Amino acid sequence: MPISGFPEWLPPQRIIEQQVLDKIRSTFELYGYSSLETRAVEPLDTLLSKGETSKEVYLLRRLQEDDPSAKQDDQLGLHFDLTVPFARFVTENNGKLQFPFKRYQIQKVWRGERPQEGRYREFLQADIDVVNRDTLPFHFDTEMPLVIGDVFKSLPIPDATILVNNRKVCEGFYRGLGLEDTAQVLRTVDKLDKIGPEKVAAALVETAGATDAQAAACLALAEISSTDGSFADRVRALGVSDPLLDEGLGELLQVVETAAEHAPGLVRAELKIARGLDYYTGTVYETMLQGYERFGSITSGGRYDNLASVGNTRFPGVGISIGVSRLLGLLFGHDALAVSRSVPTCVVIALAAEDKRAESERIASALRRRGIATEVAPTAAKFGKQIQYADRRGIPFVWFPGEPDTVKDIRSGEQVEADAATWQPPAVDLHPNVSAR
Amino acid sequence: MPISGFPEWLPPQRIIEQQVLDKIRSTFELYGYSSLETRAVEPLDTLLSKGETSKEVYLLRRLQEDDPSAKQDDQLGLHFDLTVPFARFVTENNGKLQFPFKRYQIQKVWRGERPQEGRYREFLQADIDVVNRDTLPFHFDTEMPLVIGDVFKSLPIPDATILVNNRKVCEGFYRGLGLEDTAQVLRTVDKLDKIGPEKVAAALVETAGATDAQAAACLALAEISSTDGSFADRVRALGVSDPLLDEGLGELLQVVETAAEHAPGLVRAELKIARGLDYYTGTVYETMLQGYERFGSITSGGRYDNLASVGNTRFPGVGISIGVSRLLGLLFGHDALAVSRSVPTCVVIALAAEDKRAESERIASALRRRGIATEVAPTAAKFGKQIQYADRRGIPFVWFPGEPDTVKDIRSGEQVEADAATWQPPAVDLHPNVSAR
Structure with missing residues (x-):
């Protein structure tokens, strides 16, 4: 839950x-900032050295506390921001870093606070x-x-x-x-x-x-x-x-x-x-x-x-x-x-029968090699169901193997001949699009 | 430490x-897998429901245990893999997901084990x-x-x-x-x-x-x-x-x-x-x-x-x-x-004097707008020092404002006229290159 x-x-x-x-x-x-990730935990004294934050800290404890190696872990807590760990990292590794040191850090942090709207x-x-x-x-x-x-x-x-x-x-x-x-x-x-x-x-x-x-x-x-x-x-x-x-x-x-x-x-x-x-x-x-x-x-x-x-x-x-x-x-x-779709997939390859899966997979591989996210239909259901599979996820294209292959834009219904070695979706459809609503 | x-x-x-x-x-x-991230913690009974893992779990405890709201947290532990949280997420949200559901998940996990070589x-x-x-x-x-x-x-x-x-x-x-x-x-x-x-x-x-x-x-x-x-x-x-x-x-x-x-x-x-x-x-x-x-x-x-x-x-x-x-x-x-360099930066804009910083920043902005990672030299030190700043980080180019501007490949020493509105580094130099040693 x-x-x-x-x-x-x-x-x-x-x-x-x-x-x-x-x-x-x-x-x-x-802007030239280098990525850094620090461990999720810091010794409690590092976390508390900046004051004002003692009530926010989650400490770790091992489930099996009788283990003698567990003692050290008792003094570890989850970081509550990324500045204190960064300061610790810089002092610990100062001989290995180039200064001025520009770094960015994108990580989860934890605070043991009572949650309220917009506070996690x-x-x-x-x-x-x-x-x-x-x-x-x-x-x-x-x-x-x-x-x-x-x-x-x-x-x-x-x-x-x-x-x-x-x-x-x-x-x-x-x-x-x-x-x-x-x-x-x-x-x-x-x-x-x-x-x-x-x-x-x-x-x-x-x-x-x-x-x-x-x-x-x-x-x-x-x-x-x-x-x-x-x-x-x-x-x-x-x-x-x-x-x-x-x-x-x-x-x-x-x-x-x-x-x-x-x-x-x-x-x-x-x-x-x-x-x-x-x-x-x-x-x-x-x-x-x-x-x-x-x-x-x-x-x-x-x-x-x-x-x-x-x-x-x-x-x-x-x-x-x-x-x-x-x-x-x-x-x-x-x-x-x-967002325009709920999956990265740009194309679903339709499947006429389960024993044609290898053929559909070859088409999928050809598209993937050119950076086009592609799935093969999960089962050889009726084509209507396979189109529905794409539609429910917002996937724009369904590809029909044949002689020749065709690809259908299921939004417009337009269906055209296509070759997996060369066909390219419009750039705007290659990845999901995020926009203001 | x-x-x-x-x-x-x-x-x-x-x-x-x-x-x-x-x-x-x-x-x-x-391959059409959607990204997912689950919270770092799960209730202890979820973590233990698959057996064999009880000794590995880190539980959370609040630093101030007298807080009555801390009780619930006592039953939370850090996840030790991503499969158990995923199974919990799927059952919890099954009405909101499209099946078959293909997901990927790239996250840290924690195990309270005694560390050994190659085990974290x-x-x-x-x-x-x-x-x-x-x-x-x-x-x-x-x-x-x-x-x-x-x-x-x-x-x-x-x-x-x-x-x-x-x-x-x-x-x-x-x-x-x-x-x-x-x-x-x-x-x-x-x-x-x-x-x-x-x-x-x-x-x-x-x-x-x-x-x-x-x-x-x-x-x-x-x-x-x-x-x-x-x-x-x-x-x-x-x-x-x-x-x-x-x-x-x-x-x-x-x-x-x-x-x-x-x-x-x-x-x-x-x-x-x-x-x-x-x-x-x-x-x-x-x-x-x-x-x-x-x-x-x-x-x-x-x-x-x-x-x-x-x-x-x-x-x-x-x-x-x-x-x-x-x-x-x-x-x-x-x-x-x-890796070819230790920072994302592709170009350092040299700085002849501190009162020219705005000019160097304008050049940097023009390059950044075209996707070229750029820093302005941190101080108006001698140009030799500024080149050293780039060299120590493996940054390939130093840009000299002037009439006209010039850009120097500090690996070859080659220096050419350049316009911040149009100059493009070789594609191979745009980002750091990772290779087998």
């Missing part, structure tokens, strides 16, 4: 997922990250939205807006205001969409030692948003000055302006977003899908300067993650995507 | 793995199966070796021989001999390669109630092997007769003869193989890789008529599984595969 939080797609949905993954992968590779316990993520030894040039922060923008442009989905902020802007602004516990201010402002400005203001006064004026300034900052560089003027108009604030504004401007040149409207500076996880140190990203904003962000990411280190050597990084299961779950739930 | 039994590949190995998986997938699809605790399998409602035509048994043969032919690996047997041959033969506990005889003969003929004969006498003559006949059957139909004559020459034996010989002949027509030498009837798992009822498959026979089989599969049912409706199936991690682990361990 289905298990809550562990989604499974039916064959037509899986074809859509595969084509989405193919587009994601090819876009990542066009097993789900697929597609991540890109760049890490370097010692320092990482800032321009990689500007590349992330371009890659994600190209991915989304390649998919038959609604337009997406990438929201960007920079923790240095917030932290510098709070500090410039005179607030010391900037992490607490950030965590509180991060609740803006959930609890509203009044409760945030009250909480800032209560838990972060803010005056009413300071709390109001924090909220004024969080309200700022623009798809061009104008956000920076609006921040400066608030009259707060701090060197970290200036650095953050400069970085955020670079991200917004690079994206505006690449794809106008793709990126919006949105000064209220913070991302919950502790390890981000600069740029942070989210993505809203037009018409699906109420379901929240479908990407998350940012710059992390302190996630990985070996001795005195740091490996700063920046990355972004597409929530593939989340995205597809939303679109499937709203019946927003269609 | 590495965890024993949980392999991870470095980027060049991962490129090889991806290309191998691409070939596997496209071959599966050419997390590994990747690539399975195809066909299931039907009520009965499944036998010709699908003959298709499995053709698909696997086409997969292996498409890969830069040594020749493979698919070994085939049929449990009906063994069971019918043992029964015709007068032995009643045919399952026990099968299990004993299955140990032939491990313990040798004398110990098998002794065990047959001891545990299966065989006389010396019966034990000798069982061993004589197990010795028979041929790449053509001659095995059937040799079996008949042993003078045992039984209707099930005849049925099995007829089926095995079909598999061997169909394969001999498709690819001579690909399949060998090998009457000693049995496959350990209980659920096979007819054809069974293994595959030996030339030069790697001592490491055992790299595929496993067979016909299972009784694995899945809903009420009175049975869903018989036949399938075969490629042990991808096992295959690649062996070939990597023997340094048998090479």
